[in-house]
Amino acid sequence: AFPHLFAPLRIRGAEIRNRIMSTGHDTVLPVDGHVNEALIAYHRARARGGVGLIVTQVAGVHETARYTSHLLMATEDGCIAGYRRLAEAIHAEGAVVFSQLFHPGREIMESADGLLAVAYAPSSVPNERFHVMPRALPVAMIEEIVAGYAAAARRMRAAGLDGVEVVASHGYLPAQFLNPRVNLRQDGYGGDAARRLRFMREVLQAIRAETDEDFVIGLRISAGERDDEGLTEHEARAACIALEADLDYVSVTTGTSATLGGAMHIAPPMAYQPGYVAPEAASFRQALRVPVFVTGRINQPQEAEAILAAGQADLCGMTRALIADPEMPAKAARGAVDDIRACIGCNQACIGHFHKGLPVSCIQHPETGRELAYGSLAPAPRRKRVMVVGAGPAGMKAAVTAARRGHDVTLWEAAAQPGGQALLAQMLPRRAEFGGIVTNLMREVERAQVRLRRGVRVTEEVLRDEAPDAVILATGAVPHVPDLPGDGGVEVVTAWQVLRGEARPGGRVVVADWRCDWIGPGLAEMLARAGSSVVLAVNGLHAGEVLPLYVRDNIAAELHRLGVEVRPYARLFGTAGDSVFLQHTPSGEAMEVEGVATLVLCLGHRPVDDLAEVAAGLGIEVHMAGDCLAPRTAEEAVFEGLKAGAAV
Template identity: 60%
Template sequence: MSTTFPHLLSPLRIGKVTLRNRIVSTGHDTVLPVDCQVSPALIAYHAARARGGVGLIVLQVSGVHETARYTSHALMATDDSCIPGYRALADAVHAQGSVLFAQLFHPGREIMETADGMQAVAYAPSTVPSERFHVMPRALNETEIAALIAAYATAAQRIRAAGIDGVEIVASHGYLPAQFLNPRVNLRTDAYGGDFAGRLRFLREVVVAIRTAVDEHCVVGLRISLDERDCEGLQEDEALQACVALQDQLDYVSLVAGTSASLGGAVHIAPPMAFPAAYLATPAGRFRQALSIPLLLAGRINQPQEAEQLLARGVVDACGMTRALICDPELPNKLYAQHSESIRACIACNQSCIDRFHRGLPISCIQNPLSGRELQFGALTPTTKPRRVMVVGGGPAGMQAAVIAAQRGHQVTLYEAGAQLGGQVLLAQQLPGRAEFGGLITNLHYALREAGVEVVLRQRVDRAVVQQQAPDVLILACGATPAAPRLEVGGSMPVHDSWEVLQGVSVGARVVVSDWRADWVGPGLAIRLAETGHQVTLAVNAPLMGQALPMYVRDQLAAQLHQLQVTILPYARLYGVDDRTVYLQHTASEEAMVCEDIDGVVLCQPPQPDDRLRQQLEGLVLEVHAIGDCQTPRTAEEAIYEATRLAWGL
């Protein structure tokens, strides 16, 4: 056992099963099921994490009743046709030494979508709407409640019949059991409402029904938000009271935070990098003191040292490290081998995990495109024909291409014109709350060294250099350069590009940030300027600020901008400037929008591809590939994916 992580790598007994370590992949949607059943891609995804050494995998939610289809791609455990898929998944996970639980789920009023695009009929304890999804539910009658309780039990029977080790009742994030517990949502006056005992009755009867339906070796746990972080949500004392009341009937409790019912509460479902690491440790400690059964915790526990500290302090018994395992499925094995420095650390960007779910796309990772694509990529095999590969550009695309090509056995040299590798990430990490984004480059630096890539800095590559080096393959990852918009300029108003501001150019006291991109650059700069005393107007060329961002990132930024009193103008196209006035145009009405008494403008414009080297190479007989922003500017996700796909096949 590692002496560095003795607690994290120690076994843990939960009910009648023993986990080989205390690292948990908690339940999370993947959009990998097909026809609401386990698919080969889902099996491959979880098998990769089991093979990587994780102690416990908790499967994504399984609907217990037809009214529980909260998305069109949820797993459903409503009839026996689900059993073979669950069995195949259990066999794959068990073959690699991990334990597998499945989540039992009903969303209540938190319905996101339906398969045919129609608005669903949602059910809840009372007719209290969901603010986030703008859903008004029907109040369940007692006959319907009895049917749902029975459905939890039969779903648990099917899951157990498939050989899965346990079930986890989802009472987190404002879903149906939490709606019954919450006195602001449960307004019933019958036996399932009123005082605490009445509001607890539904969840208690669900637990009893499941216990009756499964054998004694089946683990039964509860996932609950320790605080829904919303004034109308379940509060910490209420959640704790429920856990204490039920602990004699449960094998463990799994803690998270937040609620699906509000924008502010939902941010905690997958908290972005602006939140501190392990930020739920203090409230979790209250639960630890009150409970005698194993306690799991998830919420920004991305690094093994954070998990080890929580366990050493006795705050919890196991740590949910879900996004860390999406980013690096081999994390546990690397700890066993005492190679923690080689772990590809999650940066909590949310760009390719939870954001893809919200767009109805299968899960992946900005740093690890293999996640969710295990069947597409397969195993990386050594090349039988090593070649000399020249990579031009040291941003994420170039670094990743160099790493994968070298891992395949090619002789790789990476050229970067600047003094350090990183590309635009070096700018991105300077924005407030984005420092962790730089971890992407830290991870790639390590991978370059391990792969044996030769790195040449301060070398601008032109046609002559390419001809001199005569590579077998040339990969262009030259990135992008700022592009100036067409503006009507009638005075001396200072106009600066966002890159210039991040590099230290000063601006006046009253600033307009013109945000064409609608991503994190505009709001990040607005926050940075507002925090240093500037009066800021964020003029967004989109219907809303952060339209291109993962919603939890956007909503967290919206909260900061509001707190800093930044004025936000949506539908705003920059038209021109004079000495003290910024002229904008409403993109829908085309009417004028004017900002007066302004000292300067900051441009967040789309960059343009750096195509200079490709143009110089016209007529040169050479295998050339272009990836990332020099194809067309997008995000680091596309850059790293394209680099991986290209180098995988070289």
């Protein structure tokens, strides 16, 4: 069904079985700079699921490369043993493995000891995103770093990896050397284009000298960093053409770590079109003879097949697709595309975890990053009759997990349609894909042969009649509506009423956002698009403060474009006449918004948990998951569903 996707690709000594790649991405699974069992289990799961090429996360090539505290390091021979176990595990499942070799230059985020590491770059040009002022690299240190790349490659070869990829993408050190706006040197490493290329050329040639003819050497580069100060598409392509003789492939991405606008493209949110970098990759492919890889929200095998068939690239990076469903390639190969748990581009638990310093996972597949604990669940010692009450994400995941362990499971839903709050989330602008979580989980419910009873509210009577051995409550929550002072001059509605079409705010609207997650900013955007003049009152620092950074920044850009007035530190106080009163939380001062027609409340949720005591009183084993336990994000709810299904 996918002739281009499943055609093998040979590069030097590496025979890649298909055109699907897991690109280098920081998993935060290593804890002390070394490959560990958690990382091996993570990649083994994807290799077993059929991926062709795994490029492992960045490995630091020099002490000054420690841009985060959980970076893998390749600066000592002591790293070889771990990489060898990793390579053996990946090879045993039929995939090829390269390692990214990395130096961030001025892109320094944090350091293990609590002090921001000293950053080095070609020149002392500041990084605005991390507020870093780097030191200009002395020539002796440049030579050390070049030697560090070569030594790291030698170690990867010794460990049995098939190749390495020099990370020149996203504004990291090699890109800093290439960029005339960041590299202001006037010595042998800066000035004209040839001298700006010298660092990269020396790195690539030193790697070849330290490895052998079979060993693959690739380059990852942004086809334009999407920032005024960033490397342009023309500059990046010209560099690849000039370096081609020393390269075996070019892996094309986009964006830069250096600015908020450019960083979004490191893991583009769902607002971006699938495969949107492919036209840029195609221009590289036309200019080069070596294979060109591409990435950028390629979520589904159909999209990858189309890119390959159109000749835009030779291999597709599908990293988040593999984070969401490690078995995606195998399912595609056997034509079971409807069984693929498609990534929805929410960024919640993959890159979102990275920014929180947590191990990689997936909102839809919490087993990701937890392969050692949940990779293969033991069958239940005794088959029980299990009732799962509530078919939101938590309930669906609990039901699937319990059924896969051998229980006899019925999933009960009061509404006509399963999905819970995910059905509301998908109504927000540019969030339609969020509904994919319901489609995907429902498919799993069917495959796990869970019986679904919809349109039935479970009461004490139902529990008595059914008399299950165990009940998993995933009964959700309802909007929190506080007792606000007001005289009725301003219409007060909840976010849910607006999303369900039960309220239609117009004119001037205040959206009061308590949790600073997706609901308040999403509603503000939706109402502004519909023509309202919107004030978004945020009881926190930023709109969408708790969202993954790239999602938050994408929303901030959209709210700005639409003229939404965001008021930070704003606690809702009440209404009088046509005014909404807010309190500026740090100062305690009152703020009045006049001429308001409607106040929309996004003030969190109250758990619906009354069945817990009832079920316990009937002697039924009780488990709880999701919003009925405490207000939960969708990610927390699905993980809790997994835990409940594993515990029953």
